Amino acid sequence: MPLCTQVAWLFLVAIPVACIAWTVTHEEIFREPRDFCVKGSKEGKTILARKFFYVFTCEYCFSHYVTILMLVFTGYKLLIDDWRGYVLAGFSIVWIANFYMAIFALIKVDVNRERLQLKKEQEDADLK
Numbered sequence: 504m505p506l507c508t509q510v511a512w513l514f515l516v517a518i519p520v521a522c523i524a525w526t527v528t529h530e531e532i533f534r535e536p537r538d539f540c541v542k543g544s545k546e547g548k549t550i551l552a553r554k555f556f557y558v559f560t561c562e563y564c565f566s567h568y569v570t571i572l573m574l575v576f577t578g579y580k581l582l583i584d585d586w587r588g589y590v591l592a593g594f595s596i597v598w599i600a601n602f603y604m605a606i607f608a609l610i611k612v613d614v615n616r617e618r619l620q621l622k623k624e625q626e627d628a629d630l631k
């Protein structure tokens with residue numbers, strides 16, 4: 504695969520990885536399982552149990568496992584056409600996906616701030 508195609512794949516495959524990792528670790532739809540995992544990560548009897556549950560609460564950690572599944576699903580390799588290509592692709596996808604999630608987190612904070620500001624302005628207008 505030509506290098507420019509490999510790079511395009513890198514940035515494109517990182518999008519669903521970021522989407523899945525963010526949704527599972529932050530969004531309301533997975534709140535109950537995530538709360539269960541948070542409890543398990545704090546109250547697990549063994550370190551293995553605590554770390555197992557922690558993976559589902561940390562977008563960085565979870566993105567590694569989503570990336571592994573994406574690599575199995577797509578067969579994507581970066582630069583080298585053997586197992587080393589999978590390793591390079593895996594860590595590269597995780598890095599790009601976490602960059603995407605950091606940008607999304609910043610945007611989401613700004614949107615939430617604007618919503619709260621509009622709500623406060625509406626409440627102030629209703630009081631007058």
